[in-house]
Amino acid sequence: MAVLQMVLLLCAGSSLAEDIFPPTVNIIAELEKLKNMDERIQKLEETLAKVLSENEALKTTVQDSQNKLESFQKENGAKKVAFSAGLLESGTGHTGPINTPKILVYKKVFSNIGGAYDANTGVFTAPVKGVYYFRFYGHSHGGTTMAVSLLKNGETQCSAFAWKPTSNGNASNGVVLTLETGDQISTRLWANTWVYDDPESYTSFGGFLIFPL
Template identity: 55%
Template sequence: MLALKMVLLVCVGASLAQELITAEKLKSIEERLRITEATLNELKRENEALRMTAQASEIKLESLQAVNKAKEVAFSVGLLSAGSQQFGPFSTQENLVYKKIFINTGNAYDSSTGIFTAPVNGVYFFRFYVHSHPDKQMAVSLYKNSERQCSIFSLKPQTNTNASNGVILTLKKGDKVNTQLWENSWLYDDENNYTSFSGFLLFPS
């Protein structure tokens, strides 16, 4: 009988020990799962931070590329694409539409209207040249948004006349620049491109 009791006590002890071992294992597994979950959450946060950083870098790169592209602004045009022609006189001022394109980087000059439209805020340089014949008044002005900025004028010269003027302007995006022939004035151009209009962006602002 004593031996049987001893056997039963050993079995009970073994069972209790097994239960303790199982509980310890479960506790260890739960702890490892908790650590794994915390690690995964940390990795998710790091991944999101990296994604946001990459997105911000991409946006910044696109912005820099757009700024660099916007810096490429330059045009130079002649009045006639071919042949020769005398313009004027007109009873009102007439916008000059330059048809021969030497360069139009940035496509800011419109050959259908003769108007340059600033693509970005910045400081720009413009120059225009005009040719006329003897005994004819020649007068041309450069305008910014319909406001006269500078002009050239010759009153009935004795010989053929060439004149030019230039100006540096601060423009906002969308500002317009063009040249106009005064009323009762003349000018001339041919394949030699005596009459021209040019401009370019000095620096954005």
């Protein structure tokens, strides 16, 4: 009886399969195709995930390279620091004497590479830590003393001095300084002294970065 039931079920299953699938369809082969297609889709998904991951890594690398380039350009730009200026922008005349020290403001700017010198204040501000060279010149006419000091953050570093010259007096000085970013350099006329300038720019101030640290 059990054998008969099994035979009947097989016949019924065969009849049902024939109703669903055409006689020419190989179910096993179709299932194998579906399996192969699923494997290919899975591989494609894995490949896509790998490509997306590599793309993110590439974007990170490009961004890092761009940041390094910008940093290099900024650092390289900061290395280009130099300025030179005469005291009077135009005309002729003396500055001083007055009874208090006075910061000299050099208005006739010949060059200001890096923009570290401020022609409104006469102050140079170090844009980068490094070793700098500064030089300044003073000129005066007879009878009055000329004395100018170079200051670092308000402290005297060196001076140029001419004591009551009988005709014309000239003096200059220079110094190499190690500066931190933001350190300020200026020149100051002593109290009761004067300096002279004209279109020849006898009184001047300049400096440049020798190398960064």
